[in-house]
Amino acid sequence: MSRDHPDLEYVAFERDDPAPAKGPAAPAKGGALLRRLPTPVWQTRQKDLPLLSSPPELSKTWSMRFTGRASREMESFAFATTGHATLKYVAVVVPKGVRPSAWLIYFRHTAQAKDFSGNLLELGAGDYIEGRMQVAKQIAISEKNVGAILPIAMGSCGEFAGNQAFVTKCLEEIELSLYGTHFKPMLLAASNSDGLFQLDKFLQNCPTLRTRLKGIYDFDGTHHVKSGGISLVVPGARTFRYEGRLSPTPETVPGRDWPSDEIFLTRRMSANPAMVPLALSRWRQHSAFGSIRPGENPLSTHKKGDPLNEAHTMVDFNWLHHHIPTCMLHHGLVSTPGL
Structure with a gap:
């Protein structure tokens, strides 16, 4: 079974990969960095x-619920x-x-050649x-007026990881292509897995965009x-760090007797940067939880912090690592002031 990143993310299935999409592409104008392709x-x-x-429940109750539905229509390019x-x-x-009032630049985890067959765009972005x-x-379920930009290169995010002039011009060309004009909206940044290192390079090398x-x-x-x-501390930005296997629980924070889950979670998540604990026991209502706890009643009561209840293998x-980015962008967008 192939992986999009070795030993870090499981893949439930992998279908045969069709050839890259073909069709007329708009020619790049003189000096342009990007040319628009048929989607x-x-x-x-x-x-x-x-x-x-x-999302607000993340700072109030331990067990997360998964019944969200996205109805807003999105389009991609x-x-x-x-x-x-x-x-x-x-x-x-x-x-x-x-037209988005903010662009989210998403630094994906490392793309490796062995996981793609001429479909870096179709699968790497799709x-x-x-x-x-x-x-x-x-984005749709958050109801925020945000667009996402996903730079894709083999082994990195390319110039988006630190070439400020390149990134700035790409943002302008994308806006011109889609909307006919460009301006300077708010920016957001996200990283999944080892994309963190690419995000850090962006923060260090793109001071104006930062x-x-x-x-x-x-x-x-x-x-x-x-x-x-890697602190991800940026003045004026709200930072959330979603933690899987290193998540603390009320029982594992030394010297503290927390009177409630809500107090523990609120204090952890009210700081900036906020460290968002996503211990395994919080995921028991997730529909895929049975894949790592087969035969166990996911809604049965367990003591938080018990090694048999938390991540220990x-x-x-890897289960946590895989599922965090599948739903936590929703929380980040809803919880960021001013969007």
């Missing part, structure tokens, strides 16, 4: 994962780079009929937009590195 048929490894029911850029493609998804990461659905950031979302980068060393760790 391909996106490919996915998994679809229709549960969405959060109510694709661009290829011109010249000799390391970046190969940029995928874009926006709410239909509305599995984020419509598949496992379901970015379109999460000043436009209003929200930063780290989906389990702590799977690779503890929060020390790589199977548990």
Whole structure:
């Protein structure tokens, strides 16, 4: 079974990969970095994962509910780079009929050649937009006027990880292509898994763009590195770091007797950056929970912090690592002031 990143994310199934989408592409104008492509048929490894029911509950109750439904219509676009850029493609998804008031730049985890067969755009973007990461659905259900930009290159996010002039011009060209004019809306940034390192390079090397950031979302980068060393602290931005296997529970925070889950969660998540604990016991209502706890009643009462109830094997760790980005963008967008 192939993986989109070795030993970090399980893949429920993998279908035969069709050839890259073909069709007339708009020619790039003189000096342009991007040329717009016909939107391909996106490919996915998994679809229709549960969405959060109510993001505010994350700071109030331990068990998360998954009954959310997205009704807003979204549309997607694709661009290829011109010249000799390391970046190969940029995928874009926006709410239909509305110009975004903020762009979310999403730094995906490392794309490896062994996982693609001439379909880096279709699968590399599709599995984020419509598949496992379901970015379109999460934006739709958040009801925020946000568009997402997904830069794609083999082994990195290319120039988006640190070339400020390149990123700025790409943003302008995308807006010109889709809306006829360009301006400087708010920016948001997200990273999944080891995309954290690409996000950090962006923050370090794009100071002007960094000043436009209003929200930063780290989906389990702590799977690779503890929060020390990459702080994601940006003045004026609300930062959320979603933690899987390193999640604390009320029982594992030394020297504290928490009177309630709500107090524990609120204090953890009211800081900025907010460390969002997503211990395994919080996921018991997730429809796929039985894949790692077969034969167990997921709604039975268990003591939080009990090693038998929390993540304690790589199977548990990888399950968490896989599912965090499938629904937590919803929480980040809803919880970011000013969007």
